[in-house]
Amino acid sequence: xxxxxxxxxxxxxxxxxxxxxxxxxxxxxxxxxxxxxxxxxxxxxxxxxxxxxxxxxxxxxxxxxxxxxxxxxxxxxxxxxxxxxxxxxxxxxxxxxxxxxxxxxxxxxxxxxxxxxxxxxxxxxxxxxxxxxxxxxxxxxxxxxxxxxxxxxxxxxxxxxxxxxxxxxxxxxxxxxxxxxxxxxxxxxxxxxxxxxx
Amino acid sequence: xxxxxxxxxxxxxxxxxxxxxxxxxxxxxxxxxxxxxxxxxxxxxxxxxxxxxxxxxxxxxxxxxxxxxxxxxxxxxxxxxxxxxxxxxxxxxxxxxxxxxxxxxxxxxxxxxxxxxxxxxxxxxxxxxxxxxxxxxxxxxxxxxxxxxxxxxxxxxxxxxxxxxxxxxxxxxxxxxxxxxxxxxxxxxxxxxxxxxx
Numbered sequence: 001x002x003x004x005x006x007x008x009x010x011x012x013x014x015x016x017x018x019x020x021x022x023x024x025x026x027x028x029x030x031x032x033x034x035x036x037x038x039x040x041x042x043x044x045x046x047x048x049x050x051x052x053x054x055x056x057x058x059x060x061x062x063x064x065x066x067x068x069x070x071x072x073x074x075x076x077x078x079x080x081x082x083x084x085x086x087x088x089x090x091x092x093x094x095x096x097x098x099x100x101x102x103x104x105x106x107x108x109x110x111x112x113x114x115x116x117x118x119x120x121x122x123x124x125x126x127x128x129x130x131x132x133x134x135x136x137x138x139x140x141x142x143x144x145x146x147x148x149x150x151x152x153x154x155x156x157x158x159x160x161x162x163x164x165x166x167x168x169x170x171x172x173x174x175x176x177x178x179x180x181x182x183x184x185x186x187x188x189x190x191x192x193x194x195x196x197x198x
Numbered sequence: 199x200x201x202x203x204x205x206x207x208x209x210x211x212x213x214x215x216x217x218x219x220x221x222x223x224x225x226x227x228x229x230x231x232x233x234x235x236x237x238x239x240x241x242x243x244x245x246x247x248x249x250x251x252x253x254x255x256x257x258x259x260x261x262x263x264x265x266x267x268x269x270x271x272x273x274x275x276x277x278x279x280x281x282x283x284x285x286x287x288x289x290x291x292x293x294x295x296x297x298x299x300x301x302x303x304x305x306x307x308x309x310x311x312x313x314x315x316x317x318x319x320x321x322x323x324x325x326x327x328x329x330x331x332x333x334x335x336x337x338x339x340x341x342x343x344x345x346x347x348x349x350x351x352x353x354x355x356x357x358x359x360x361x362x363x364x365x366x367x368x369x370x371x372x373x374x375x376x377x378x379x380x381x382x383x384x385x386x387x388x389x390x391x392x393x394x395x396x
Contacts, residue, residue: 004291005263007248014242018227029216030249031287034261038250044212045243050205051228052236063232065203089229093202 008034059131061107061124063089071096071104080104081138083131085157087111087145095143103141106131111144111153120156129160142169146190206232257329259305259322261287269294269302278302279336281329283355285309285343293341301339304329309342309351318354327358340367344388 004012008030015026033041056062057069064070071077082103086092092105108123131137140161144150158167173191174183183191202210206228213224231239254260255267262268269275280301284290290303306321329335338359342348356365371389372381381389 003268005252005261005267007245007252007263008261011245011249014245019230020223020226025218027291028218028288031261031291032217033246034249034252036249041246041250045246047205047209047212048231048239048243048246051209051232051234052239054203054205054232063203063206063229065205069203070201090226093225093229 059127060105061089061109061127062092062105077102077104078135081136082141083128083135083137083139084141084143085128086143087150091143091145103139108144108153111147111149112156113149123153125157125160128157132161132165137165139166139168142167144169146172257325258303259287259307259325260290260303275300275302276333279334280339281326281333281335281337282339282341283326284341285348289341289343301337306342306351309345309347310354311347321351323355323358326355330359330363335363337364337366340365342367344370 004027008027011030011033012023012026015021015029016023018026021029033044036044055064055067057064057072058067059072060069062069062071066073080103083106084092084095084101084103085106085108086095087108087110089107092107095101095105106124106128108125108128110118110123112118112120112123132140140157142154142157144154154169161167171194172187173194174180174187180188202225206225209228209231210221210224213219213227214221216224219227231242234242253262253265255262255270256265257270258267260267260269264271278301281304282290282293282299282301283304283306284293285306285308287305290305293299293303304322304326306323306326308316308321310316310318310321330338338355340352340355342352352367359365369392370385371392372378372385378386
C-alpha cells in the first residue's frame with residue numbers, strides 16, 4: 001500500500017467521515033486541495049471552524065445564524081397557520097427548494113425509534129405541542145418519510161394533537177419522471193390507492 | 199430558494215469546488231459537519247491548512263512531506279533501473295495501490311496539450327531527461343492514459359530517449375471483470391490486437 005504524506009492521510013481521514021465519501025473519493029478530493037494555494041486552504045479551514053458557531057432556531061429547530069431562523073423571523077411566513085413537520089434539516093431544505101410551500105416548519109431531529117432508544121422525549125415534540133397553542137396553528141402537514149418509524153411517529157403525533165387541527169401527511173405515489181417498470185410494489189400500491197379523478 | 203445561514207453557504211461554496219461534488223452533495227456534507235462539535239471542526243480546519251505545507255518530491259514530482267518522497271527515499275526502490283512515467287499524482291497512487299510495481303516513478307503533471315498551451319516545457323520532461331542519465335535508467339514504462347494527448351506525449355518522449363533504453367507503454371485491452379457486451383469498439387480492437395497465446 002502506498003504511503004502518502006502524513007498531512008494528506010490526516011486530511012483524507014476527515015473527508016472519509018463525510019456522508020457518501022469513500023477512500024477513493026477522499027484521496028481525489030484531498031489531492032485536488034493539495035494543489036490549491038495557502039490562502040484558499042486557510043479560508044476553507046476558517047469556513048469549517050465557523051460552522052461551530054451555528055445555532056438552532058429556538059422556534060422550529062432549523063439551523064440559523066441567530067436565535068431565530070430566516071423563516072421564523074419572516075413576519076409574513078410566521079403569521080401562517082400551517083406547520084410542516086419534518087424529520088431533519090435536509091428534508092426542510094428539500095421542501096423549501098421545491099418553492100411551493102409558504103408556511104413554517106418544525107424540525108423533529110429524528111423519528112421515534114425504540115431500537116435506537118429514541119422515544120418522544122428525544123425528538124423535538126414538546127416544543128411542537130407548545131407551538132400549536134402559542135401560534136394558533138390550524139393545519140399540520142406531516143412531511144415524514146414513509147418508513148416504519150416514520151409511520152409510527154405520524155400516528156403518535158396525530159394522537160396528541162387536538163381534533164380541531166387538520167392533520168395531513170404528504171401524498172405517496174409515483175415520482176414525476178419515474179417509470180412504472182422500475183417502481184417497487186409498495187409504491188405502485190400507494191399510487192393506485194392515491195389515484196385522483198382527472 | 200431557501201436562505202441558509204451565511205456560515206453554511208460559505209462552507210457549501212468551498213465543498214462545491216471539490217471534484218465530483220455538486221450543490222446537493224455539498225449541502226448534505228456541510229449539514230453533517232454542522233452537527234459535529236467545535237473540536238472536530240477545528241481539527242478538520244487545521245488539517246486543511248496543513249495541506250499548504252506539502253511539498254513536491256524534488257526527484258519524481260510526487261507529493262511529499264520532505265524534499266524526497268517516500269518512494270525516492272527508499273534505497274531499495276531508488277536503486278531500481280525502471281521509471282514508470284505517469285500523468286499525475288492520482289495515477290501514481292493507483293499504480294502503487296495495485297501493489298505489483300516496485301520501481302520508481304516520474305510524475306509529468308500533465309500531458310502535451312497545445313489547446314491548453316501545454317508544451318514540453320510545461321510538463322516535467324527536462325527533469326526526466328536528467329534522471330535517465332543520473333540514475334542510469336534502463337527501462338521506461340509509460341503509464342499514460344490512452345487519449346490523443348497521451349499518445350502524442352508518449353511519441354514525444356520516445357523520440358528524445360536514447361535507443362539503449364527499453365520503452366514500454368502499459369497494455370490496453372479488456373478490463374478484468376468487464377463484459378465484452380458493454381465494451382466500446384476501440385477497446386475491443388485493442389484487446390484483439392493485444393491478444394496473447396495461452
